[in-house]
Each structure stands twice: as structure tokens, then as C-alpha cells.
Amino acid sequence: MSATSYAGSGAYPASYYAASANPAPLRPALAGLHETEICVLGAGYTGLSTALHLAEKGYKVTVVEGARIGWGASGRNGGQIVNGLNASLQTIARRYGQDTARFVAGLVMEGGDIIRERVATYGIQCDLKPGNVFAALTGAHMRELEARWRLWRSYGIDSQEMLDAARMQDHIVTDRYVGGMIDHRGGHMHPLNLALGEAAALESLGGTIFEMSPAISVDHQAATPSLRTAGGEVRARVLVLCGNAYLGHVVPALERRVMPVSTQIMATEPLGEAQARALMPSDACVEDVRYILDYFRMSADHRLLFGGGTVYGGADPRDIQAKLRHNMLKVFPQLAEARIDHAWSGNFALSFSRVPQMGRIGANTYFAHGYSGHGVTGSHTFGRILAEAIHGDSARFDTFAAVPWIPFPGGRMLRVPYSVIGSWWYALRDRLGV
Numbered sequence: 001m002s003a004t005s006y007a008g009s010g011a012y013p014a015s016y017y018a019a020s021a022n023p024a025p026l027r028p029a030l031a032g033l034h035e036t037e038i039c040v041l042g043a044g045y046t047g048l049s050t051a052l053h054l055a056e057k058g059y060k061v062t063v064v065e066g067a068r069i070g071w072g073a074s075g076r077n078g079g080q081i082v083n084g085l086n087a088s089l090q091t092i093a094r095r096y097g098q099d100t101a102r103f104v105a106g107l108v109m110e111g112g113d114i115i116r117e118r119v120a121t122y123g124i125q126c127d128l129k130p131g132n133v134f135a136a137l138t139g140a141h142m143r144e145l146e147a148r149w150r151l152w153r154s155y156g157i158d159s160q161e162m163l164d165a166a167r168m169q170d171h172i173v174t175d176r177y178v179g180g181m182i183d184h185r186g187g188h189m190h191p192l193n194l195a196l197g198e199a200a201a202l203e204s205l206g207g208t209i210f211e212m213s214p215a216i217s218v219d220h221q222a223a224t225p226s227l228r229t230a231g232g233e234v235r236a237r238v239l240v241l242c243g244n245a246y247l248g249h250v251v252p253a254l255e256r257r258v259m260p261v262s263t264q265i266m267a268t269e270p271l272g273e274a275q276a277r278a279l280m281p282s283d284a285c286v287e288d289v290r291y292i293l294d295y296f297r298m299s300a301d302h303r304l305l306f307g308g309g310t311v312y313g314g315a316d317p318r319d320i321q322a323k324l325r326h327n328m329l330k331v332f333p334q335l336a337e338a339r340i341d342h343a344w345s346g347n348f349a350l351s352f353s354r355v356p357q358m359g360r361i362g363a364n365t366y367f368a369h370g371y372s373g374h375g376v377t378g379s380h381t382f383g384r385i386l387a388e389a390i391h392g393d394s395a396r397f398d399t400f401a402a403v404p405w406i407p408f409p410g411g412r413m414l415r416v417p418y419s420v421i422g423s424w425w426y427a428l429r430d431r432l433g434v
Contacts, residue, residue, distance in 0.1 A: 006248055007067035010212045015344035016267035016305065017075055017192040022125060024069065024196045030213040030232040036062040038390065039234045041215055041227055042242035044074035045375065046368050048198040049114070049383020050240050055205040057391055062234055063199075063207065064227060066214035070195030072246045073375055076346030078265060078295045078307045080285045081112045081187040082132055083159075086354035086372035089151055095353070096403055103399055105155035107385075111377025112185055114384060115194065122204070124197030127300040131284025132186020135168070135177040141289045145181045159185040171282045176331050188285035188297045191376065215243075215250050220365035238390050241367040244375070245349035253361055257405055258349040258370045264320045265307035266328075266343040267299065268335065276302040279332055294327050304328070304335065316345040348373050352406045358382055359401040366390065370405075 012018035038054050040047045043065035051061045065071070085092070085108065093101035119128050136142045149160050163171070163180045171182065199209055213229040218241070225239035241251060245260040271279075276298045280286070285297035294308040306328045320343040329336055351357055351370030356378050358368040366389065368382040382400075389397035 006246055007071060007214065010067040010071070012068055012071060012075065012192075013344055013346070014342065015076055015265075016299065016303065016342040017079075017190060019342065020190070020193075020299075020301070022193050022196055024200070026068075027065075027209045027211040030064055030210040030229045030234065032232045034062060034208075034232065034234045036060050036208070036234060036236050038062070038238050038240065039064065039225075039227060039236035040240045040242060041218070042066075042072075042244065042247070043069045043195070043199060043209060043211070044072050044242060044244060045070075045195065045198075045379035046244065046383050046386075047240070047242035048074075048195060048202065049380045050242065050368075050386045051207055051383075052118070052198055052202045052205070053384050053387035054390060055202055055207045057387065059390075061202065061207045062236070063202070063209045064213050064215065064229065064234060065209065065211045066243075066246070068211055069199045069209070070192045073244065073346050073348045074195045074379070075192035076265070076344060077191050077348075077376060078263075078285070078287075078297070079188045079191045079305070079376075080132060080287065080295060080297065081115060081189070081376055082287065082374060083112055083183055083186055083377060084108045084374065085356065085378065086374050088148070089155065090147075092355065100399070100403065102155065103396075105152070105157065107381055107396070108377075109157065109159070109185055110384070111380040112187065114380040115189070115377070116187075118198060118201065118380075119189075119194070122197060122201040124194060124201070126189040126191075126193040126197060128187060128189040129283055129285075130184065130187045131171075131282055132183045132188070133163070133168075133171050133180050133284050133286045134183070135172065135180040135286055135288040137177060137288060137290065139178065142179050144289060145179075149181055159183055169281075171280065171284050172286055172331070173279055173281065174331050177288070182284065186285070190300070218251055218365075220251065220362040223363065225362060225365045237364065239365045240386060240390075241361075241365065242369070244369045244371070245347040247369070251361070251367075254367055254369065257357060258351050260347040261350045261373075262316055262345045262347050263307060263373070264309050264316075264323055264343070264345045265305060266321055266324050266340050268304045268306075269339040269341050271302050271304060271335075271338065273302050276304075279304070279334075294331065296328070296331070303341070304332070304338070306331075320345060348375060355403060356382060356400075357403075357405050358385065358397060
């Protein structure tokens with residue numbers, strides 16, 4: 001597999017995040033044979049979280065990245081710290097039982113706490129801000145949020161607060177929403193700068209990172225697993241696979257478990273502090289609760305970052321601005337003349353159950369993937385759980401690894417049309433307010 005197979009030249013795709021990234025060195029490509037205790041494939045949030053937790057425990061860790069640090073979803077996402085999984089606690093309880101739901105409820109707030117701890121401990125400059133608002137467009141959406149609020153409180157999670165239409169104006173000055181809910185333990189940040197900061201933190205503890213080194217094969221059955229690139233090989237006591245939506249065909253056993261789905265974001269020109277505060281007074285990030293949702297926030301330099309839409313299978317739409325601008329103006333019609341400076345797309349890995357997956361393939365090869373659009377927090381939590389298991393405490397890992405994964409109906413050939421039909425159905429329900 002060459003560098004052009006999925007990452008082009010390996011350089012960051014054009015985005016607001018790439019244009020405003022903190023300075024970072026280009027790490028060398030893997031060359032020759034290397035031996036290490038822990039080898040992590042993928043320098044996104046899952047890989048960096050796993051590697052950093054293990055390095056803090058004293059392990060010798062080597063990370064191999066096919067492109068640049070945070071090249072995939074970790075450096076292109078909406079930058080929102082949204083607590084919870086894509087699948088609701090109610091769905092998890094119904095499908096897997098109340099014990100599993102209680103277990104998940106006990107860790108859904110953990111990822112955001114890990115991010116805040118990393119930022120504080122290592123002095124990561126990533127414009128971290130508090131507050132995450134869920135916005136309701138209909139009465140049905142409000143009932144859904146109220147049910148979520150009650151359910152989460154029943155599990156002891158009390159950081160969320162319901163908002164009527166008047167109180168929503170404290171956060172978003174628009175007529176589009178009938179109410180909502182704020183999670184005070186949510187937040188937002190510059191996602192690429194968070195990844196770059198975590199990579200630097202790993203190196204400060206003696207970790208090694210190779211960039212521009214796409215894997216061409218992985219031996220996960222051997223007692224000493226290994227991965228090969230065009231230029232070299234790493235052999236390790238433990239191998240951790242964290243390629244998520246960009247792992248490609250390297251590990252066929254994992255490829256069929258998830259489907260790449262692209263989502264799009266655009267950034268306006270700087271609006272100025274006065275207009276930014278007039279539109280979003282509390283500076284919290286926002287997402288609505290439709291099946292195909294809009295999500296948006298203000299950047300540190302007062303641009304509106306507005307995202308939404310999905311393309312199943314991971315293809316990029318032909319005109320991102322055309323796809324997003326109409327919805328942005330439904331929320332903020334006063335931005336009709338605002339210039340769009342950046343527009344980009346990126347893939348996340350969707351599991352059919354909308355529950356992330358974690359497990360082993362081979363005695364000493366671990367994996368985690370399938371966050372289904374909730375990877376900012378989930379990846380940080382799963383990185384810690386993977387590190388716990390490798391260090392000898394497998395209690396939380398075993399619980400998640402035992403959750404059965406559900407294949408996409410029709411396999412790889414039909415997973416895209418099946419998902420598209422499903423999304424049409426749920427979008428119709430949103431439009432009808434049911």
C-alpha cells in the first residue's frame with residue numbers, strides 16, 4: 001500500500017484547523033527494523049491516548065502514522081466535547097442489559113475529563129472552552145431531551161440542565177429552536193492542536209512517533225506481533241490497532257466491522273468579537289438532535305464553524321459550501337453575506353449498533369474503533385481502557401470486548417444503500433416532528 005492509497009501526499013487536507021495549527025515538526029518515516037514494548041498504529045486520538053497513558057506508566061511506546069499526526073478525523077472534526085455514545089443509554093440497556101448500561105453510564109463523562117486533564121498537565125494550547133448545548137427544533141425533540149435528562153440523572157449524571165426557548169437565547173440567538181439542554185461538562189476546542197499537543201506530550205515521556213509511514217501488512221497472530229511499511233518494520237510485545245475509518249484493507253477482520261462516513265464543516269471569515277457574542281453569547285458549542293444533525297461553534301478568532309450532513313461510504317461531496325450554507329442561514333440568516341474561508345470533509349467510522357468496539361485479534365494485538373461520530377471523548381476513554389488492559393487490569397476492557405458487534409445487513413456490498421435508506425426514514429421523522 002503506497003502513501004497515495006488513502007492520504008495522498010500525507011499532508012494535511014486544507015481546513016481551518018490545518019491553517020491555524022500550532023507549529024509542529026515533521027517526524028521521520030519508519031526505516032529499518034525497530035523493536036519496542038508497545039507499537040500503536042495510528043496517531044489519532046485513540047492511538048495517542050493509548051500511547052500517552054502507557055508512556056506515563058513507563059512503557060517504551062512507538063507510534064506509526066500513515067500521514068501526519070491527527071490527519072484523519074482527530075484533526076478535522078467539529079471540535080466538540082460531547083459526552084455519551086451515539087447509541088443512547090436506553091438503547092444499550094434494551095439491547096445488552098441493565099448491567100452494561102450502568103457500566104457505560106459510569107464512563108461516558110470520562111473522555112472529557114481526560115481531555116481537560118491532558119490540557120492542564122501538559123500545557124496544551126487548543127482553545128479549550130466549556131459548554132455543549134443540544135438544540136431542539138420540535139416538541140418531539142424536547143420530549144426526547146427531557147427523557148434523556150431524566151435517564152442520565154437516574155444514573156447519577158447531573159451536569160445537564162434543560163433550557164426553554166427563552167433560556168436558549170442565552171446561548172444561541174436564533175428563532176430556529178424551541179428549547180434545548182446544556183451539558184456543563186461538555187465543551188469544545190481546536191481538535192488538531194489537541195492531537196499535536198498530545199503527540200508532543202508523548203515524546204516528552206520518551207515515546208517515538210513515525211509519520212508518513214502507511215502500513216502495508218500487519219501480523220497480529222504472532223506471539224510477537226509486527227507491522228510493516230514500505231520502508232521498515234516494527235516488532236512489539238503488544239500491538240494496538242487504532243486506524244479507525246482509515247485502516248483500510250490492512251486488517252480485513254476489522255474492515256468489515258465498520259463503515260466510513262464523511263461529514264463536512266465550513267468556517268466563515270472572522271466575524272469579530274461583537275458579532276460572535278451577539279450570535280452565541282455563552283460561547284458554548286451547539287448540536288441539534290436530528291438524525292442528520294447540524295453542529296456549530298465559534299472559533300478562538302470568532303469564526304463560525306458550521307458542520308453537518310453525512311455521506312455513507314466516506315465520499316466527499318462535490319460542493320461542501322452548497323451542502324451546508326442553506327442550513328447555516330436557517331440558524332443565522334444575518335450571515336447571508338459572510339464569506340466562507342474554509343470548507344472540508346473527513347471520515348468517521350460507523351458501527352451498525354452505533355456502539356464503539358474494542359477487543360483483541362490474536363493474543364497480543366488490541367483494537368478500538370467505531371465511535372460513530374462521538375470519537376472525541378470516546379477515543380480518549382478507550383485509550384485509557386486499552387492501556388489499563390495492557391498494564392494488567394482488564395476489567396473494563398473485558399466488559400466492552402464482550403459486547404457483541406452486529407454486522408451491517410448485506411455485508412460490505414449493501415451497507416451503504418441500507419444506511420442511506422435508514423437515514424431517509426429518520427430524516428422524514430424529523431421533518432414531520434415525530
